[in-house]
Amino acid sequence: MRMVRHRIGALVAVMCAVLGGAALVTGTAVLAESGIRSHVSAPRIAGADVVVSAAQTLPQDEDLPVALPERAVVPADLVGRLARLPGVTTAAGDVSFPVAAVDGQRVVPAGDAATAGHTWSSVALMGDPPIQGTPPTRPNDVALDAATANDLKIGPGGQAHLVVAGRPATLQVSAVVHGPARGVFFADQAAYQLAGRADGPHKGPKKDTVDLIGLRTQPGAAATVADEARKLGFKVSTGPDIGDIATPSAAAARSLLILIAGSLAGITLLIVGFIVTGALTVSIGGQRRELALLRAVGASPKQVRRLAAAQATVVSAVALVPGVLLGYALAGQFRSLLATLGVLPDALPLTISPLAAIAAVLLLLGVIQVAARLAAWRTSKMPATEAVAESRVEPKNPSPVRTRIGALLMVLATAMSVTPLILRNQFGAVGTATSGIVAAIGLALAGPALVRSLSGALARRLPSRVRATTWLAVSNSHGYALRVAGAVSTLAMAVLFTLTYTMTQTTMMSASSQDVDQGMRAQAVVAAPELGGLPAGTLDKIRATPGVRTAMPVNTTTVLWPHQEEGKHRVESQPALVLTPDAPAVLDLDVRAGSLAGLTGNTVAVSADTASFMDTAVGRDVDLLLGDGTPTKAKVVAVYGRGLGFGPMAISRDLAAGHFGTGLDQAVLVSTDGSAAGLAALGDQPGVKVDTSNPRAGLSGVGGAPPEVYVNLALLAVLLGYILLGVANKLVAGTTQRRHELAALRLVGTTPRQVRAMIRRESALISVVAVGTGLALSVIPLVLLGIGFLGRPWPAGPGWLAPATVLVVVAIAFLATELPARRALRTPPAQVLGSHE
Structure with missing residues (x-):
């Protein structure tokens, strides 16, 4: 506890990281638990x-x-x-x-x-x-x-x-x-x-x-x-x-909560682990002298690691309780967002119990224990005299094993980003979203070697007339490559995460919209959601309207595919359109084999990705379960390419009759010759809506970007805020721990202005390397994402995103080092060097 009191600045960074991590993990756990245990009110x-x-x-x-x-x-x-x-x-x-x-x-x-x-x-x-x-x-x-x-x-x-x-x-x-x-x-x-x-x-x-x-x-x-x-x-x-x-439909939405929690869990755990580990590394790295002295007075390596882990646990415990409480509040906001988006029915509440808090606490304590012990590992294993000697300097050469593992992870991240070329759906996009975080972890491991190499090359090329502050900044970066690499990797992760995660969601939305725009041949849609479906006789009235070429009823349902996977019984749930043989006149699904005109009787059409997943083709039979569990065997009559926009499956109206919805048509897609003004008269009936501006509204519930895309975009702001807070805390703590170094510079004649100039140049160097590596590591995943989903070598997204990300990252790098450095310079150097750290 005495060691804790003397390291308040660094430990505040740990507390903030743990608090935010506990909130995110608890919120995700509440969603997962609700997906398993929640019950609909009736x-x-x-x-x-x-x-x-x-x-x-x-x-x-x-x-x-x-x-x-x-x-x-x-x-x-x-x-x-x-x-x-x-x-x-x-x-x-x-x-x-x-x-x-x-x-x-x-x-x-x-x-x-x-x-x-x-x-x-x-x-x-x-x-x-x-x-x-x-x-x-x-x-x-x-x-x-x-x-x-x-x-x-x-x-x-x-x-x-x-x-x-x-x-x-x-x-x-x-x-x-x-x-x-x-x-x-x-x-x-x-x-x-x-x-x-x-x-x-x-x-x-x-x-x-x-x-x-x-x-x-x-x-x-x-x-x-x-x-x-x-x-x-x-x-x-x-x-x-x-x-x-x-x-039943509301209860079935519980599986969506599990799906959303699963999609959030992976990325959330990686980020939380990264930020918490980074904060602990800075905190324990600043205590190498104390840990080395403990070795010198006889403490065993295990005792040193145990002390570091115990200290981290004590500090983290203070942040866990408010973090867990914040997580429950965060889960409530997530649920409100899902209900607002129409993704989750209002009748399905969250399940609030201690289980989510217990899971979050145990998980974070495990991360804290492992991270703290790893951070103290090198110092604890060194001979006592060598540990004391190295307590003020970093190792001359970064660990080659660590560097190789980091390089391997970055190669793995690149390999993961190939998935959009194989699967043009949300499963393919997961590779891009995850590859950014994996690459950032790889950079954190290989970073010291990279920083030492780059700063060494820069130092050798510095002209003799360069300013002393510049030379000091480059030399510091070279001599303290481990410290600098920690800042670089965290800032680079902010760049990587923002670009890959955001562009994945926006590209999926754009690709889905592109599919629907290119495939919609109808000029109008007629629907009556307020009546529970279109009134009887509406389809005949539409077809009798002058100027109408084709009118096709369209509905949505869910189809289940039972199959064996590695010897285990599995059931996949798939949203499906319900179509008639008139489909080719109003929809162009980019049919690659067969024809939608064959959708009569027990027949089905599947997207190319679904055909590959189900190992089927035109002319083959597939065993399916309709939405009410009725088993059936359907023949595949078409394979189409626009599955992202129109969903993975389309079944015939004959097959679905009596097994979905209300028995009334949800909508009618209408193809006209441009003169069907009489359609507007149908809108005079109460509850009947005629939309000639957005016929794609008739496909509500099937195709389009999956619901978790919208949730992921909302979550992006929360995760990005957590990352930036972690970055700022880490940089502030790291700079604060350099008080003795800055004081020593003052005593040898360096002015406060020169020290601040040196800090700014260090920040500039860190920013350039962080932004450069972040952009470089995101290029290949984003290029492959664009090719896979949009057929072009760049993703869809706002043009301002990359410049804004760079600007924010650079601003944080400068502010989080300049402000604590100014504060440190206010204390006389002799007082700093004479104080107990």
């Missing part, structure tokens, strides 16, 4: 004690199960069987279907329009909500939730104008439900018909099924009822698991 069935449903996940060997985003159903006759179980007081089967209320030209939301319609019997699953009026019993009766009824300004006995399952209807309001959830409720038989679960105009492939069955039980009987229900072979949920069954 006020609509919150009163159910037990819920019986089909399984909504698919197991994998030695991995987390994959969630089904579409609803898997159970037989309707199961309701009666469950109602007869001992202890059951209420058994209610529920279905959902699109319903929206209309007030003139205004659409009044009654919850999620795609799933707002439900059976009246499901109201009992809310608990015992107050009900005003009488239950709906006739096909033209309806019950509204209180909020919707208030928005429409109607009550029992009034008439509500609704769009039900794509058809407009005026229905009699028989009741108003004052419950915790919004919805529109119909007599059970009417609801079954509207959802296509019974004979009628909407009958579909899910006839005689329900989405789920909620059970209310006698007090204390829930566990027994659940055990009995499990014997029937269906999924039985109780407690918080009920919410996941109520909203």
Whole structure:
């Protein structure tokens, strides 16, 4: 502890590095834990004690199960069987279907329009909500939730104008439900018909099924009822698991949290490790004299390393607690960002528990222990007399093993950046984003040899008339190559990270946008998201409009690919477009084999990357699972090139029918001859939107830059701030530890002005080497990124990014050395040399 008190400046840098690292690691851990353990809230069935449903996940060997985003159903006759179980007081089967209320030209939301319609019997699953009026019993009766009824300004006995399952209807309001959830409720038989679960105009492939069955039980009987229900072979949920069954699509979003946490974890851990290790190296490097004296008085090498690690742990412990608390707050902001971007449903909360804090603390303590011991390794292993002699100078020659490892890492980073040439998707882009950090770590290891070589070459070429301050700056850089290399590598990492990480995200976004722009042949898109889908007959109206050449319905879904990987069962989830044989008239996916016109029956088209990954080709059959888990075998009829913009897969409408969404078309892409002015009239219908300026909006949910790209861009500011803080702290601590050196220069006649000039020249030299190496190491990854994604040898991104990065890095290099040097020069040199360091 006495050693700690005398090294406050350097240890503050360690504390800042650990605090920021704890915040970043904790925030990432919270996202990962939420992806595993979070549960969706379900006020609509919150009163159910037990819920019986089909399984909504698919197991994998030695991995987390994959969630089904579409609803898997159970037989309707199961309701009666469950109602007869001992202890059951209420058994209610529920279905959902699109319903929206209309007030003139205004659409009044009654919850999620795609799933707002439900059976009246499901109201009992809310608990015992107050009900005003009488239950709906006739096909033209309806019950509204209180909020919707208030928005429409109607009550029992009034008439509500609704769009039900794509058809407009005026229905009699028989009741108003004052419950915790919004919805529109119909007599059970009417609801079954509207959802296509019974004979009628909407009958579909899910006839005689329900989405789920909620059970209310006698007090204390829930566990027994659940055990009995499990014997029937269906999924039985109780407690918080009920919410996941109520909203499968929201529960499926948990896998996205795991994916995002995984994409953040690698880059975050590398940066945190780099910054924390750098700060500890500066701190312990300034204590080489004390550690050498400990060796001289008999301390063993193990004791010296243990002392260095203990000191680092004590200091870090002070920063861990506030860092962890900041991490929880940071995770909350991440979740809000994801919800704002539409990436995460509002119903899915974060899981807040001590596990994330424990994981972050253990991980950082491990990093701190290893880094501190490595920093003290050389001094602890040297003979005591040699350690004391070398405590004021650096080793003459950098370790050749360290240099070779650093060079190997930089070569590895270059090899990693080749992936965009092989995979034109987010997996290919990972190589570029990661290569920058790996190269920076390699530079940190090989840096002393590089700095010594460059400064030695510069010293030999300095003219005899050069100023003394310049000669001192170059000589210092050569003599203290290890110290200078630490500053160079950290500043270079800021350049590398900013350019490679940012350009990776912007290039993916640009390539995706380019794919869609080049592949979109439609001139308009018609959609009705507020109605849960396009009203029935809209497609026929569009096709009958003068000037319309082709109108194709387009939908999105999720397809799963079960396969064996190294002897283990795996399931890959892929977003997919649902297309018809009319696709070639409105979309150009850069078909390289086969034809999209063959998308009829059980057929599928795949992107070139997906075809390679699945080892398939045109004419071959692939085993797939549709979004609700239904197994199918589909023939590949086309392989296309624009997978980044249009997604990895497109399946035929025939294959997807009844197994995705609401049964209503999400959008219609329209190709015209330029004279289809009549399309605008379709927009007069409430809730129907005609967009002639951005037809790509019809592809929402499939293709485009993956969601984690937007999160990564937001995270960039946080990580970059952490890096720059670490850089500044490291430089300040390093300069502060040079007080004795600067004082000695003063005593031999150097003026404060000359010392400051020397410091500035050192900063200039560090900046030039750092910026030069950072730019040089980023060139190859960015060139390969541009070639792989855009077909040109440069990436997409703002032109000001590189100059701004260089300017910030140079400013930090000068300010973080000039300011502490000025402060050190205020103390008389004799006082500095006479003080205990």
